[in-house]
Amino acid sequence: MKGNNQVITFWLIAAGLIVAIAVALLFVLPPLLRRIQNKPPVTPKSMVARLLGERAAAIMAGIAIPVLAVMLYFVRPHAPAIPQAQSQTAQAGKMAPEHALVVEDMAARLEQNPGDGKGWYMLGNSYAVMGRFADAVIAYEKALKLLPDDAQLLVDYADVMAVANDRSLRGKPLEMINKALRIDPKNVKALALTGTAAFQAEDYSNAVKHWEKLLKLLPQDSPFAKQMSAGVAEARAMIAGKKKPSFGAAQDKAQPAAGGAQISGIVTLSPALAGKVAPDDAVFLSAKASGSTAPVAVMRAHAGELPLKFTLDDTMAMMPEAKLSDHKEVTLSAKISKSGEAMSQPGDLKGEVAQVRVGAKDVRVVIDKIAP
Structure with a gap:
């Protein structure tokens, strides 16, 4: 029962994000792939655009898929995954073989045209969707050299860099997120991650500050907004001393794997x-x-x-x-x-x-x- 009681607000946030984005991808990627297959070879930029050109439908106001892994693991690195989250992630993963063929072709075309910053950026997004975080880091790095002031690129790059670096936002990832906020103070993903980093560091006042800014950018009646409101309430409870941190603490032991492996x-x-x-x-x-x-x-x-x-x-x-x-x-x-x-x-x-x-x-x- 103890493990169940420790599944807090952020698990709900992560689950909600996974459901929404995975479902969006189920609608977005198949038609994009069909369009690519039914047309002759094109330029790297248009190939990338066809694969992820409708990226907004799978992002939810700027929150791309890698943030799910970041929030899950920043919030409670060794906690069991939510069954619902596992199911939705697995659904998205079923598209991987077909998606991978397009991505490899995209990568080859970009090697021939390395000056396409947006192309490298979208390739990085594709790798992140596939869970190839080390490859995503390389693609984002190439994109950032060409698009140094793109706020969303900065935060996406920081996101996968943190995942590749054992889920730690400290250091360069957080520096890039802060730079993204200086460029775009209303960047939803940057506000979410900055608040998460603050909460992890037990800086609950700053967590509240960033998440309240985020709430102003979300539809009031959206599930994500309600879940974020619960997160703010929990951070305020921490400030008031009414509650001990329920994740990220040394004494919080993850429950054993269900299969016993x-x-x-x-x-x-x-x-x-x-x-x-x-x-x-x-x-x-x-x-x-x-x-x-x-x-x-x-x-x-x-x-x-x-x-x-x-x-x-x-x-x-x-x-x-x-x-x-x-x-x-x-x-x-x-x-x-x-x-x-x-x-x-x-x-x-x-x-x-x-x-x-x-x-x-x-x-x-x-x-x-x-x-x-």
């Missing part, structure tokens, strides 16, 4: 590398299936917690359709990053154990190598 063990640091590590350095642990670059379970800690005992399960999935329980074996990778970024960089300290059986216990991952 887990891997547990310990991450240790080789004594030979101990002098290269500070207590505040970020530690990332991920489980990846063979042949895949996307993790099926992730967790983050600090070097000061080493040796780190861990349990990975389905509650730590980045996307509900890519879970630990879907596989028999995975590779466990651990790394220490001074930059705090999940994406590998030279100088990161790493360790890996291959062919780990799902269900294994007492797995030992030793960080004993330096990334070149």
